[in-house]
Amino acid sequence: SVRMGELQDYLASLPGSSATVALAASALKSLLTFAQEVGFLRFNIGAAVKVPPIKNTLAERIMSEADALLMIRQEPVLRNRVLLTVLYGGGLRISEVCGLHWRDLMTRDEAGQATVFGKGGKTRVVLLSVATWKVLAALRERAGVDNLAIPAADAPVFLSRKGGALDPSAVHRVVKAAAARAGLQAEVSAHWLRHAHASHSLDRGAPIHLVQATLGHASVATTGRYLHARPSESSARFLGV
Structure with a gap:
């Protein structure tokens, strides 16, 4: 009625x-x-x-490259430092990071790749940089994955204190603490690192369709928002005021 x-x-x-x-x-x-x-x-x-x-407040949620790297470098705990690295370096969503298992990772030359089960039940493969792959290898060695009771391939990449997969609330706490440590605003979240990945890779000349595939965007128009949020030129610069 x-x-x-x-x-x-x-x-x-x-x-x-x-x-x-x-x-x-x-x-x-x-x-x-x-x-x-x-x-x-x-x-x-x-x-x-x-x-x-x-x-559209996307521009307000894109941190500088220096700030993103500062968050990572100042993190004293190896697991958390690798977590921040993968969030930023891989452009992963928080749920995708929590769902990563060692079986999802594979060596590719000197670097590696991650098979990610993403939003909407879609699976994609994300190539990781050499630097990101090295810290993941260091985490695996430190965690003693091969000595766990369960098969190494089935173990979560990011373990909680109880030995299970890290949950999203724990990831949020890690990111918030890292942002505070780096002197950044309180609004910084895990998704800000994903925004940063998209914006910084485009700034460095990555093709927009490649960024779309890496982030798992359904449409290139979604990825294009980052170009509008961080334009490289403006007509205002041509004026005398």
Whole structure:
């Protein structure tokens, strides 16, 4: 029995930022679309509801290359240092890092590769740099993976204190502590390192389709956001003010 005006009044009454209102609008639209698809509603009045535009804050969440490296180099614990290295060097999502097992890693010449089970149930292969592969090898040796009760290939790359896979909340704590140690803002998260990977590799001349494949973006348009967030030139530089 809900009417269009009631939906609009509800969204207009919501407190918070435009992002909060946009999230609520998207949830309502999704619910009403589903209700129509299963035959619960004859008409989907949510189709006419406009999701309010939100400010793109991606540029505010891209740290400098120096800051990313500082976070890694100042981390005193080997496991955590390798974790930060893989988040940044591989551009992995936090869930992908937590799900890595040694069987997912394979030597490629002097470096290596990781088979990553990513967002949407999609699997991709990420080539790792020589430097990242070396610290992973050091972690494996230090952790004594070959001496564990379970087969070495089945062991998680990043172990918790209890011997299982590290969970996302623990990764968040590691990243937050590393950011504080480096004197960075409190908002820094694991995903910021993924943003940094995309932006810095594009800055260094990596082809956009290659960055797309490495990060596992479904569309090159998603990767292209980093070009807009960090433009290399501006017409403002041609003015005398």
